[in-house]
Amino acid sequence: MEKLSKELQVLMLKKLIEIRRFEERTVQYYQRSKIWGYLHPYIGEEAVAVGACTAIKKEDYIISTHRGHGHAIAKGADLNKMMAELFGKATGYCKGRGGSMHIADTELGMLGANGIVGGGIPISVGAGLSCKMENKGRVILCFFGDGAANNGVFHESVNMSAMFKLPVIYICENNLYAISMCSRDSVAGNDIAGRAKGYGIPGYKVDGSDVIEVFETVEKAVDYARKGNGPSLIEASTYIFLGHHPNDPAAYRPKGEAEHEKSKRDCLTNFKTKLINEKIITEAQIDEIEKDTEKRIDAAVEFAESSPEPELEKFLSEVMS
Amino acid sequence: MRELDYRDAIKEACIEEMDRDPRVFLIGEDIGVYGGAFRAYSGLLDKYGPERVINTPISEQAILGGAIGAALTGYRPVAEIMFIDFCTLAMDQIVNQAAKIKYMTGDALNVPMVLRTQGGAGRGIAAQHSQSLEAWFYHIPGLKVVMPATSYDVKGLLKTAIRDNDPVVFIEHKMIYLNKGPVPEEEYTIPFGVADIKREGKDVTIFAYSNMLFKALEAADDLAKEGISCEVFDPRTLVPLDIDALINSVKKTNKLVVVSEAAERGSIASDIMAIVNDKAFDYLDGPIKRVCGLNSAIPYNSKLEQACIPHKESIIKAVKEII
Numbered sequence: 001m002e003k004l005s006k007e008l009q010v011l012m013l014k015k016l017i018e019i020r021r022f023e024e025r026t027v028q029y030y031q032r033s034k035i036w037g038y039l040h041p042y043i044g045e046e047a048v049a050v051g052a053c054t055a056i057k058k059e060d061y062i063i064s065t066h067r068g069h070g071h072a073i074a075k076g077a078d079l080n081k082m083m084a085e086l087f088g089k090a091t092g093y094c095k096g097r098g099g100s101m102h103i104a105d106t107e108l109g110m111l112g113a114n115g116i117v118g119g120g121i122p123i124s125v126g127a128g129l130s131c132k133m134e135n136k137g138r139v140i141l142c143f144f145g146d147g148a149a150n151n152g153v154f155h156e157s158v159n160m161s162a163m164f165k166l167p168v169i170y171i172c173e174n175n176l177y178a179i180s181m182c183s184r185d186s187v188a189g190n191d192i193a194g195r196a197k198g199y200g201i202p203g204y205k206v207d208g209s210d211v212i213e214v215f216e217t218v219e220k221a222v223d224y225a226r227k228g229n230g231p232s233l234i235e236a237s238t239y240i241f242l243g244h245h246p247n248d249p250a251a252y253r254p255k256g257e258a259e260h261e262k263s264k265r266d267c268l269t270n271f272k273t274k275l276i277n278e279k280i281i282t283e284a285q286i287d288e289i290e291k292d293t294e295k296r297i298d299a300a301v302e303f304a305e306s307s308p309e310p311e312l313e314k315f316l317s318e319v320m321s
Numbered sequence: 322m323r324e325l326d327y328r329d330a331i332k333e334a335c336i337e338e339m340d341r342d343p344r345v346f347l348i349g350e351d352i353g354v355y356g357g358a359f360r361a362y363s364g365l366l367d368k369y370g371p372e373r374v375i376n377t378p379i380s381e382q383a384i385l386g387g388a389i390g391a392a393l394t395g396y397r398p399v400a401e402i403m404f405i406d407f408c409t410l411a412m413d414q415i416v417n418q419a420a421k422i423k424y425m426t427g428d429a430l431n432v433p434m435v436l437r438t439q440g441g442a443g444r445g446i447a448a449q450h451s452q453s454l455e456a457w458f459y460h461i462p463g464l465k466v467v468m469p470a471t472s473y474d475v476k477g478l479l480k481t482a483i484r485d486n487d488p489v490v491f492i493e494h495k496m497i498y499l500n501k502g503p504v505p506e507e508e509y510t511i512p513f514g515v516a517d518i519k520r521e522g523k524d525v526t527i528f529a530y531s532n533m534l535f536k537a538l539e540a541a542d543d544l545a546k547e548g549i550s551c552e553v554f555d556p557r558t559l560v561p562l563d564i565d566a567l568i569n570s571v572k573k574t575n576k577l578v579v580v581s582e583a584a585e586r587g588s589i590a591s592d593i594m595a596i597v598n599d600k601a602f603d604y605l606d607g608p609i610k611r612v613c614g615l616n617s618a619i620p621y622n623s624k625l626e627q628a629c630i631p632h633k634e635s636i637i638k639a640v641k642e643i644i
Binding site: 095 | 380381382388389390414417418425430524
């Protein structure tokens with residue numbers, strides 16, 4: 001494998017920062033009730049989305065989960081439209097109809113976040129079918145969690161994709177928790193990647209806090225899929241820094257676990273250190289990226305705040321028609 | 322005019338649409354060499370190959386997810402679920418995904434797919450293969466529900482369903498696949514939301530769809546001999562529903578009997594009664610009558626099975642109660 005270019009690594013750092021800061025801000029606005037309903041922050045898991053989405057092209061597809069902001073941003077989503085959607089505004093990605101769990105963007109091949117755990121997995125089969133039928137070498141990345149891996153639909157979908165050799169890359173973000181249920185207590189054999197063997201497809205276990213390792217593994221699986229060999233299953237071991245949602249204190253976790261993960265396996269801190277040590281970037285340059293990111297998120301908040309609400313009359317006329 | 326079996330009319334609709342639009346493909350269980358459980362697709366694998374006639378494992382969620390995902394990315398799948406009873410295995414994909422995607426993504430995505438399936442009693446295949454579950458889908462905003470009874474209607478409506486940009490639940494009836502009916506050689510489609518008066522009359526309107534249409538027509542024949550003139554109203558599509566045509570018919574006859582094979586509780590028939598009460602109460606000269614299936618699982622024994630669903634006699638009885 002070729003050595004990763006500096007530019008690509010800096011680009012990945014920018015995306016990691018963009019997702020982290022965006023998510024921190026959404027938690028703040030959730031606590032101020034500017035954002036309501038359900039919000040599932042992706043903080044701590046950014047390296048999976050960034051590494052994976054950097055390994056595909058713009059015309060490739062992704063399908064996401066209820067914890068989907070990171071995937072959307074990694075694929076290039078517009079922060080203004082995302083924030084406006086979270087604020088329930090008419091200018092949001094879903095015109096205020098969807099909120100956090102339904103952001104989709106056809107231009108970006110982003111086939112939607114999903115409020116149903118496992119709901120997107122079979123849809124990736126269909127996108128895989130169309131990629132295969134149109135025969136232009138497109139692929140789809142299907143993100144899901146350790147919780148969804150225990151849903152029956154996982155088996156149906158991976159089996160069918162493997163039988164039809166569809167270009168689907170299944171990326172399981174094993175962040176250890178499905179709300180309160182730890183994957184150590186819910187995944188028999190504790191080896192989701194190992195299930196690949198049963199389907200006769202490649203399976204990989206990667207450190208999901210290492211953006212380069214994720215990137216390189218997804219790239220390998222994408223290449224395999226583009227050549228018509230079919231799907232792969234990647235289990236990225238990662239960690240959810242906050243609870244299931246901003247109001248969840250995560251009291252079900254063993255004492256010290258989160259602190260340990262945050263101090264040792266923070267994908268953003270570790271990647272910054274790596275790039276500085278390898279002299280790919282300076283601290284001053286990182287500060288600049290941070291400032292620029294804050295500015296863009298400020299602008300997204302301003303856009304969301306100043307945007308109009310969806311019109312009730314219009315909604316009612318649509319319902320009646 | 323030439324006559325075609327109901328199932329051959331289905332096949333002809335698929336052939337015409339697949340020839341017209343390369344984005345149309347078929348997916349489902351045993352639809353390859355086997356030709357589908359009711360043989361509606363016999364010969365299509367040879368004609369179009371396995372890329373467009375996709376024979377799948379027994380995986381209802383992956384079949385419908387497969388259809389949704391392909392629809393989201395530019396194709397027009399026709400997914401077959403062998404029995405409507407098996408839709409229960411994939412309700413997430415139908416209710417939470419297909420029906421909702423367009424709305425909840427702010428129209429960013431749409432799902433032009435057809436779910437073809439069949440229901441109904443009469444074959445002695447008991448409780449898990451004989452249900453009439455149309456009300457489940459009718460209840461969900463975002464789904465269109467089509468229930469054609471004749472060869473002419475099934476062909477024209479299936480072509481429209483395949484061209485529609487939203488998910489369509491297309492429900493056939495297992496007892497009518499071999500019914501013959503006139504189907505013109507030349508191409509035609511039938512728009513959704515346009516009912517068809519299958520028999521004109523002036524004394525009472527009988528609302529009936531799918532296999533119950535034929536029971537209603539038989540009842541109307543018998544009642545005509547007694548001097549009672551029945552108008553037999555076939556909605557053809559339940560969503561969208563041709564409410565205006567129904568009200569016009571009620572304005573003419575001032576009486577309404579609603580027939581549905583499904584269990585009465587929470588049925589389409591119950592909702593039709595409510596709609597007509599709301600919108601046309603002043604035109605009614607008597608109570609609306611419902612003739613529905615029993616609130617029971619469908620039994621295996623033929624005598625018991627037949628007792629669970631409406632017949633000509635039960636429709637005649639209901640008409641006479643309000644005439």
